Amino acid sequence: MGKFLRIIITVFICIGFGNLTLAAEKLQVMASIYPMAEFCRGVGGDLVDVYQMVPNGIEPHDYEPSPKDLVKLGNMRVFVYNGGVEFWATPALQALQEKEIISVQTGEGIGEKDPHVWVSPRGAIQQVKKICEVFCQADSQNTAQYKLNTERYLSELSKLDEQYSNLAKQYRRRTFVTAHAAFGHLAKDYALQMVPVAGLSPEAEPTPQDLQKVLQLVKKYQVRYIFFETLTSPKLAELVAKETGAKTAVLDPLEGVAETDKVTYLELQKRNLEALKREFAE
Ligand SMILES: [Zn+2]
Structure with a gap:
């Protein structure tokens, strides 16, 4: 109000x-x-x-x-x-x-x-x-x-x-962990599984139970990277990575770019695609 x-x-x-x-x-x-x-x-x-x-x-x-x-x-x-x-x-x-x-x-x-x-x-x-x-x-x-x-x-x-459609043909493991739940449409459209650490907005912080569930899923699916974003704090992603032995990497929700960045939407999408391939590779 x-x-x-x-x-x-x-x-x-x-x-x-x-x-x-x-x-x-x-x-x-x-x-x-x-x-x-x-x-x-x-x-x-x-x-x-x-x-x-x-x-x-x-x-x-x-x-x-x-x-x-x-x-x-x-x-x-x-x-x-x-x-x-x-x-x-x-x-x-x-x-x-x-x-x-x-x-x-x-x-x-x-x-x-x-x-x-x-x-x-x-x-x-x-x-x-x-x-x-x-x-x-x-x-x-x-x-x-x-x-x-x-x-x-x-x-x-x-x-x-x-190229995104091909992911489902190329890779058996298709689970990825992200900072906030920004990749739901991407996951649904291309048969991927998103495990978000936070909610639909980056401020929707996870409860200890949520976090526990994420940690379990990271282990269950042997997730390699905990993806974080360029415009929000990587703290939670780092915490999950530390707890599970995974690495951190950027997966961009394409919501905004850094102040002086001239990168295009299409370029960012290609970077995301490569990041997901590194996660899914056997
Ligand atoms: Zn968002």
Whole structure:
């Protein structure tokens, strides 16, 4: 409730600056989090200016927009978000109703219980298609180019989809241990087994019983690596690794990158694939 009230107050402040809309030739797009921004760049190419609400270096589950962020959102033509991670998106859009921002919740219908839709290439494919639809709606004279960009980006995602699908054919052991439960869609889509140390959000800390269960599973499946993330503390992963004799390694939930990192979503997906192969290898 506190968070919601704060947003409403900040939005009242920002409405005062509401008419600062700048004339811009390119389609002005706000993406909520890093993977949404990446998909927007893939679909939009040179035709769009893509901004990212949750800055690089910040874990998106912890983020709250500032009044300045909301003013910026108010100046956008399109807002692309995932849903489920951005608790602030609905109240922000309601407060900015008069701006007629075209918004799309790309995880709608896919990530109702677990928001981490973008982590699976199959989920990403659906999200990219939805982004293409809104860009074509917002900037219809460039429809042909958006469709061409989308086709190219989707062919990259399809390659990843195929490579992830091959894991089930290549490896018998397919259990992996992760810091927070961000890989549920990936596991479901590609017949893998995820054992998360924490919950759906990195702050959902495990109880001693949860931890005990993870330790047992690590031993049972002879897991080699306890995967941790780039934007959260590796402490829990290190603890589990120490208790079980496993090593630690990075498996990226692709939620955000370090402040100065220029790495693309597609590159990070390839790194994850290699990390999983090292875990699954006999
Ligand atoms: Zn997450």
